[in-house]
Amino acid sequence: MSVRHALLALLSEGPKYGLQLRQEFEARTGEVWPLNVGQVYTTLQRLERDGLVASEGEDEAEAGPQKGFRITPEGEQELTDWLRTPPDLSLPPRDELVIKVLVAMRVPGVDVREVIQVHRRYVVEVMQQWTRLKENEAQVDLNFALVVDAELFRLDAVVRWLDSTDGRLTRASIESTPAAPAAMPRQRRRVGTPR
Amino acid sequence: MSYLELHDVSKTYGHDATEVHALAGVNLAVDEGTMVAVMGPSGSGKSTLLTIAGSLEDPTSGEVAVGGASLSGMSRNDKARLRRRSIGYVFQDFNLLPGLSAAENVSLPLELDGTAARKAHAAGMAVLEELGLADRAEHFPDELSGGERQRVAIARAVVGERHLLLADEPSGALDSANGEAVMRLVLGACRRGMAAVVVTHDAQLASWADRVVFIRDGRIVDQTARQDVDDILARTRPS
Numbered sequence: 001m002s003v004r005h006a007l008l009a010l011l012s013e014g015p016k017y018g019l020q021l022r023q024e025f026e027a028r029t030g031e032v033w034p035l036n037v038g039q040v041y042t043t044l045q046r047l048e049r050d051g052l053v054a055s056e057g058e059d060e061a062e063a064g065p066q067k068g069f070r071i072t073p074e075g076e077q078e079l080t081d082w083l084r085t086p087p088d089l090s091l092p093p094r095d096e097l098v099i100k101v102l103v104a105m106r107v108p109g110v111d112v113r114e115v116i117q118v119h120r121r122y123v124v125e126v127m128q129q130w131t132r133l134k135e136n137e138a139q140v141d142l143n144f145a146l147v148v149d150a151e152l153f154r155l156d157a158v159v160r161w162l163d164s165t166d167g168r169l170t171r172a173s174i175e176s177t178p179a180a181p182a183a184m185p186r187q188r189r190r191v192g193t194p195r
Numbered sequence: 196m197s198y199l200e201l202h203d204v205s206k207t208y209g210h211d212a213t214e215v216h217a218l219a220g221v222n223l224a225v226d227e228g229t230m231v232a233v234m235g236p237s238g239s240g241k242s243t244l245l246t247i248a249g250s251l252e253d254p255t256s257g258e259v260a261v262g263g264a265s266l267s268g269m270s271r272n273d274k275a276r277l278r279r280r281s282i283g284y285v286f287q288d289f290n291l292l293p294g295l296s297a298a299e300n301v302s303l304p305l306e307l308d309g310t311a312a313r314k315a316h317a318a319g320m321a322v323l324e325e326l327g328l329a330d331r332a333e334h335f336p337d338e339l340s341g342g343e344r345q346r347v348a349i350a351r352a353v354v355g356e357r358h359l360l361l362a363d364e365p366s367g368a369l370d371s372a373n374g375e376a377v378m379r380l381v382l383g384a385c386r387r388g389m390a391a392v393v394v395t396h397d398a399q400l401a402s403w404a405d406r407v408v409f410i411r412d413g414r415i416v417d418q419t420a421r422q423d424v425d426d427i428l429a430r431t432r433p434s
Contacts, residue, residue, distance in 0.1 A: 117409060117417050124234070125419045127402035135382065135403070152399055159398035167236060 003035065003043050008052060008071060008079040015056055015070040018044060028143050044069055052078050097158065101165060113166055120162045127155045196263075197224040198358050198390035199248055204257035206243050206413075217243040218254070219413040223392075227358065230382055230391040232404035240413040241394040242363055248392060249282050249361045250274045262358060279308040282359045283352025285381075287367035289344045291336040291351075297343075298323060298332040301350045310355075322350040326380055342373035346380060353384045360384055360391040366400055378403040 003025075010016060010024050022040045026033070047053040052075035056068040071079070097119060104115040134148045206218040217240045225231045235241045246252045247259060250266050259266045262281060266274065283304075284290075291300045302319030306312060323332050326346050336344055345365065352360055362381060366374030374397075382403055385391050393404060401407045408418040 113411075117411075121407075121409065121417050121419055124398055124402060124407050127398055128404070128407065128419060131399075131402040135379070152402070156397075156399050163236065163396070 002082070003039060004047060005079060005082045007040070007043055007047065008075050008082075011053060011069055011071040012076060012079055015068050017068050021069070029147055033147075047075065051075075097161075101162075105169075112169060116162050116166050120159055123155050123158050123162070127152055127159075130155070196227060198227045198262055199223070199225040199392065200258075200260040201244075201248060202258040202260075204244075204247060204254045204259060206240075206247060206252070207255045216413050218247070221257070221410075221413070221415055223248075223408065223415065225359075225390045225392055227390050228385055228388050229406065230385045230393060230404040232401035232407045233392060233394045233410055234396060234398070234401050234407055235410035236396065239410045241410050243413075244410065245361050245363050245392060245394050249284060249359075250278055276308070279304055280355070281357055282361060283349075283354075283357045285345070285348050285352045285360065285362040285365045287364040289336070289348045289367075291344055291347060293336050296333050296335055297328065297339065297347045297350075300336070300347055301354050304351060305355050308355075318354055319350070322354045323347070326350050341369055342376060345369060345373070345377050349377065349380045349384075353389065358389055360389050362391065362393045364395055364397075365393060366395075366397070371399070374400060 006025055006028075007021055010021055010028075016024070018040050019037065021044075022035055022037055025035050025040075044053065044055075048055055048069070052072055053069045054072050056070060100119070101112065101116065104110050104112045130148050130151050134145065134152075201221050201223040204218055204221045204223075205216065208215045208217055221240075221244060223231070223244070233241045233244060243252070247254050248261075250259070250261065250269075253266075261277060264277075266277075269277070291297075292303070295303065298316060298319050301322060302310075302312075302315035305315035305318055310318070320329065320332060323329050326349065328343065328346055328350065331339060331343055331347070336347070339347065345367070349365070352362075360381060365381065366377045369377065378393075378400055381391055381393060385405075393400065395401050406419055408415050410416065
């Protein structure tokens, strides 16, 4: 999550104080991503150094609660460019869950499907918690609803992957009994868009 | 108190070599005011579980009790009355009668049960209003969107003094916003005291439930623990 660009976005609406920026950042992200005040000031100092924001009011080296900031034309350009730059969507090189399932297939005496179910239950439990929050709060706050939806879709994809893995293992065990241990992928394939 | 109870329920189709165990020793209790989701791959027995819970099919062995009354001791007529009065069904493909308006579809179960037409209509309208469909009451199913049709189907399932709502993939082919609307209605019915069982393969829908049970090869293999909202807040807001 780019705190830097989130702050630029908030400043694109008009000049603001550091403390105000922190409050607004948390409110806009449905209060799901907490931000400490030190992080806000450090980021503001860097933005100022890079000429993307300019400070107003008292001219101190340290940014303080009374110091106001405004976005510069360079900052506006940076923000516009960032909004249209695709985020890094490539698969993490070693997705922990994928590794665990691959390993579970090779460890003698381990029931892979039982391992899959342990993870499936856990992910669904986390989804239930998010959904409960949505039931209670989301209708009043659009920002919050969007953040919770993103989290639910991401977790849903994990459950789908587990379901699909379960299905593949079932088909594989029907087609080749007794089941030979599945081979680890021989070649590491690059997944994702080159950046 | 559990409104729906399944004790050691098994269901077998076919004989000998062609025997298929759709359900094997299923135990499930659903309290009034709670929603239970049943998740599992296709062919796992989840739809069979629903039809047996709703008295549409008899188990090969085991006991089903609805509202404290055992189904095994009931005549066909008693079961039909129980279904009309106490159980609402929602299916993936809505199953609305095309020749009846939304309001007529909703009040139909009450009329079939002997409620006077005027009274049944009033009860139907009250539910449609509650679900935000009052202005669609006189429309026929083919004049409604998919989301509206499913909301009418839910209205029909909760009209009158129903206690048990059984839903099989209730958001079917609806988009996620309409799917969420459907689950909010089911949950709303539970919060007003109904017991609900929702069968689905969709984790996002299942996560609306108070409890999710996982079914595989006709057996319940796992279930989620009761969820506390504070857990997730603690997770996202370390302080």
